[in-house]
Amino acid sequence: MPLQFTFMFKRKDLEGIREKLAEIVGEENVLTGELETALYSYDASMARAKPCGVAHFDSPEQIAPVVKLLYDNKIHFSPRAAGTNLSGGAVNLKGGFILNLARLDKIHQIDTRNGIAVVEPGVVNLALQEELEKFGFFYAPDPASQKVSTIGGNIAENAGGPQCLKYGVTSDNLLKLEVVLPDGSERTFSLDDPGFELMSLFPQSEGTLGIVKKAWLKILPIPKYIKTVAAHFPSIEDSILAVTGIIAEGIIPRSLEAMDKFSIQAALKGLERKIPEDTEALLLIELDSDDLETLEKELVRTGETLKKNRALRIETAKDEKEREFLWKIRKESYPALARMSPNVMVEDGAVPRPLLPRALKEIKEILNSYKLKAGLVFHAGDGNLHPNVIFDERDLEETRRVRKAGHEILKTCIKLGGTISGEHGVGVEKRAAMNWLYSQETLEIFRKIKAAFDPDNLLNPDKKIPVSKNQIPKLEREEPGLSDKAKDLLNEMKFRDKTGERTAISGSGSKLNPREIPGNCKILKTAGLDKVIDLDRENFTVTAEAGLKISELRDLLRREKLSVDIPEDLNGTLGGMIASREFRELRSLLLGADLALAGGDLIRLGGKTMKDVSGYDVLRMMIGSRGTLALILSVTLKIRAAGSQKRDFKRPGEAAQFGDLHLKIKQVFDPRNLLNPWIMQDKRIG
Numbered sequence: 029m030p031l032q033f034t035f036m037f038k039r040k041d042l043e044g045i046r047e048k049l050a051e052i053v054g055e056e057n058v059l060t061g062e063l064e065t066a067l068y069s070y071d072a073s074m075a076r077a078k079p080c081g082v083a084h085f086d087s088p089e090q091i092a093p094v095v096k097l098l099y100d101n102k103i104h105f106s107p108r109a110a111g112t113n114l115s116g117g118a119v120n121l122k123g124g125f126i127l128n129l130a131r132l133d134k135i136h137q138i139d140t141r142n143g144i145a146v147v148e149p150g151v152v153n154l155a156l157q158e159e160l161e162k163f164g165f166f167y168a169p170d171p172a173s174q175k176v177s178t179i180g181g182n183i184a185e186n187a188g189g190p191q192c193l194k195y196g197v198t199s200d201n202l203l204k205l206e207v208v209l210p211d212g213s214e215r216t217f218s219l220d221d222p223g224f225e226l227m228s229l230f231p232q233s234e235g236t237l238g239i240v241k242k243a244w245l246k247i248l249p250i251p252k253y254i255k256t257v258a259a260h261f262p263s264i265e266d267s268i269l270a271v272t273g274i275i276a277e278g279i280i281p282r283s284l285e286a287m288d289k290f291s292i293q294a295a296l297k298g299l300e301r302k303i304p305e306d307t308e309a310l311l312l313i314e315l316d317s318d319d320l321e322t323l324e325k326e327l328v329r330t331g332e333t334l335k336k337n338r339a340l341r342i343e344t345a346k347d348e349k350e351r352e353f354l355w356k357i358r359k360e361s362y363p364a365l366a367r368m369s370p371n372v373m374v375e376d377g378a379v380p381r382p383l384l385p386r387a388l389k390e391i392k393e394i395l396n397s398y399k400l401k402a403g404l405v406f407h408a409g410d411g412n413l414h415p416n417v418i419f420d421e422r423d424l425e426e427t428r429r430v431r432k433a434g435h436e437i438l439k440t441c442i443k444l445g446g447t448i449s450g451e452h453g454v455g456v457e458k459r460a461a462m463n464w465l466y467s468q469e470t471l472e473i474f475r476k477i478k479a480a481f482d483p484d485n486l487l488n489p490d491k492k493i494p495v496s497k498n499q500i501p502k503l504e505r506e507e508p509g510l511s512d513k514a515k516d517l518l519n520e521m522k523f524r525d526k527t528g529e530r531t532a533i534s535g536s537g538s539k540l541n542p543r544e545i546p547g548n549c550k551i552l553k554t555a556g557l558d559k560v561i562d563l564d565r566e567n568f569t570v571t572a573e574a575g576l577k578i579s580e581l582r583d584l585l586r587r588e589k590l591s592v593d594i595p596e597d598l599n600g601t602l603g604g605m606i607a608s609r610e611f612r613e614l615r616s617l618l619l620g621a622d623l624a625l626a627g628g629d630l631i632r633l634g635g636k637t638m639k640d641v642s643g644y645d646v647l648r649m650m651i652g653s654r655g656t657l658a659l660i661l662s663v664t665l666k667i668r669a670a671g672s673q674k675r676d677f678k679r680p681g682e683a684a685q686f687g688d689l690h691l692k693i694k695q696v697f698d699p700r701n702l703l704n705p706w707i708m709q710d711k712r713i714g
């Protein structure tokens with residue numbers, strides 16, 4: 029039985045609002061009829077909820093007045109674009125209005141000199157790619173839904189795709205956003221804004237914090253040479269082991285996609301070409317470079333690794349037509365399954381890459397125990413897995429089994445240190461699962477962030493965060509324990525919270541001017557909080573305590589023939605590096621962190637997975653926070669094989685200024701202004 033939600037907006041008020049909306053967007057653009065609203069009561073997930081009306085837009089300038097009207101009248105509203113969301117994000121759970129942004133599809137500018145495209149939110153991802161191709165450029169995020177899904181929807185979900193392994197997900201490719209906030213006010217957020225990174229909150233916020241009106245996207249020149257390889261394997265497990273082998277070689281392919289026989293056969297149905305009997309899985313590998321020699325060397329090493337990992341045969345696409353065919357197998361797997369059965373549930377967990385084989389084993393057992401059929405497709409390089417379960421939602425008993433199996437798959441991902449969503453979001457479908465992943469303290473921070481932007485819960489209400497605070501316990505997860513020093517610091521913060529004592533957080537002290545610290549602040553040093561907690565050579569991640577000196581991390585990695593993309597001239601501690609926002613690329617290195625709140629509560633964010641869109645992106649928001657939000661206890665960073673050190677880094681703008689939204693966020697984290705209180709003092713917090 030699909031999820032259904034009740035109509036809560038009073039019909040008698042509808043006519044007046046309809047008229048006012050029509051004054052802004054035009055009579056023909058406001059729909060309130062039974063059939064018309066029914067068409068907007070679903071997206072690509074199983075959630076259903078009928079809105080009271082739908083507003084279409086002909087110009088982005090209409091968004092703010094519409095939002096203000098609805099906000100002032102306390103009417104719920106949800107932004108929507110192509111409606112390909114797989115977690116119920118694009119339906120309005122309170123029977124409010126759907127704001128359909130799909131017609132806002134202008135590409136305003138393609139600036140190849142500075143690598144920027146400026147677009148409206150309804151621009152379809154593939155339409156942008158086709159336009160960019162004319163200039164020899166591309167936009168990295170390439171979700172499998174790119175033929176229809178929009179840039180606004182991609183931003184709201186922080187969409188990923190095959191190319192994201194090398195070039196990053198949506199949030200890694202955003203430079204600036206124009207946003208309409210829930211009250212109808214307009215703001216611009218960019219990577220160069222002063223203060224901590226507020227822009228980080230919008231990708232993966234699932235339309236709950238603001239509506240993207242215009243976006244400035246990073247675009248890249250299409251690499252000169254691209255090679256596409258399909259490796260056949262006797263089992264999906266072998267294909268996944270080959271993925272770990274390739275990454276361990278220090279090769280970062282453009283894409284590394286795995287799929288099982290069921291998915292391949294579905295995709296090839298009706299086509300001339302068949303796969304050999306013994307092929308149980310395909311691994312699609314794409315390598316790119318501007319230097320042919322480098323590319324060919326990588327191709328040879330990739331081939332050797334594939335053979336070592338039991339590849340049965342390796343095909344390299346000879347021309348663009350063959351490349352397109354290989355990608356067709358991957359991209360057709362979902363539509364083909366959708367043709368085979370009335371419904372497909374696309375699950376979307378992620379685990380640390382080396383744990384994919386364990387996850388796979390457990391997922392197969394779960395599917396078997398619930399007697400379900402699924403095609404298995406993986407963004408294997410990212411550890412992001414999609415079991416695509418086919419079923420018929422009219423069969424209530426089968427649908428119940430599908431839901432239960434989905435929950436068990438997510439629990440498996442959590443148990444392995446992973447997450448409940450690598451790219452499709454939480455929406456309504458996974459709200460309950462948020463309790464399994466996060467502590468109640470962390471969920472409370474997410475709730476307060478939502479309330480700071482939208483106190484009346486009007487914009488895309490009741491998404492992403494569990495509605496009832498029913499204390500469903502967090503599951504046991506493969507994650508490191510806390511050191512004695514970290515526990516001491518948490519206890520000390522609890523104590524200071526009770527006494528109301530103010531704290532000045534000090535790492536190595538290199539960035540703290542002692543003359544700045546007011547007399548009523550007691551210093552809390554992270555010295556001694558300096559252990560390397562986990563160095564995972566297969567996953568290419570390091571987790572270390574925040575007081576560790578960057579130089580010590582560099583030395584350790586050098587000894588292990590590894591490196592980290594931190595500017596050579598940067599010193600101080602890891603915590604200080606994040607708090608003071610030293611280089612723009614840091615945001616793409618950060619995978620996880622443990623934070624201590626002013627009251628001594630522990631907040632654990634992210635981990636060793638490459639992708640995680642489950643909560644609000646508080647992790648990246650910590651960049652530039654200068655100890656005003658929380659004490660950073662530990663961090664998990666991406667690392668790489670030595671010899672491929674990145675050299676060009678961008679220095680962002682001045683981090684030491686804060687605006688009114690920063691102050692609202694400060695209230696969420698540290699309402700009594702106990703942490704580094706002087707830094708935002710001129711704004712009179714506390």
Ligand SMILES: Cc1cc2nc3c(=O)[nH]c(=O)nc-3n(C[C@H](O)[C@H](O)[C@H](O)COP(=O)(O)OP(=O)(O)OC[C@H]3O[C@@H](n4cnc5c(N)ncnc54)[C@H](O)[C@@H]3O)c2cc1C
Nearest residue numbers: 109110111112113117172173178180181184187188235240
């Ligand atoms: C076949 C298929 C394949 C898919 N493959 C992938 C994949 O490879 N990778 C991936 O990441 N996802 C994938 N998805 C999921 C989905 O396509 C993405 O989440 C996509 O980003 C949604 O875009 P949309 O335009 O359809 O947005 P919608 O579904 O209309 O909306 C998605 C969410 O964004 C919000 N929203 C929409 N526009 C705005 C805006 N302007 N401002 C603020 N909020 C907004 C909505 O409220 C909603 O919460 C796939 C889905 C399908 C059906």
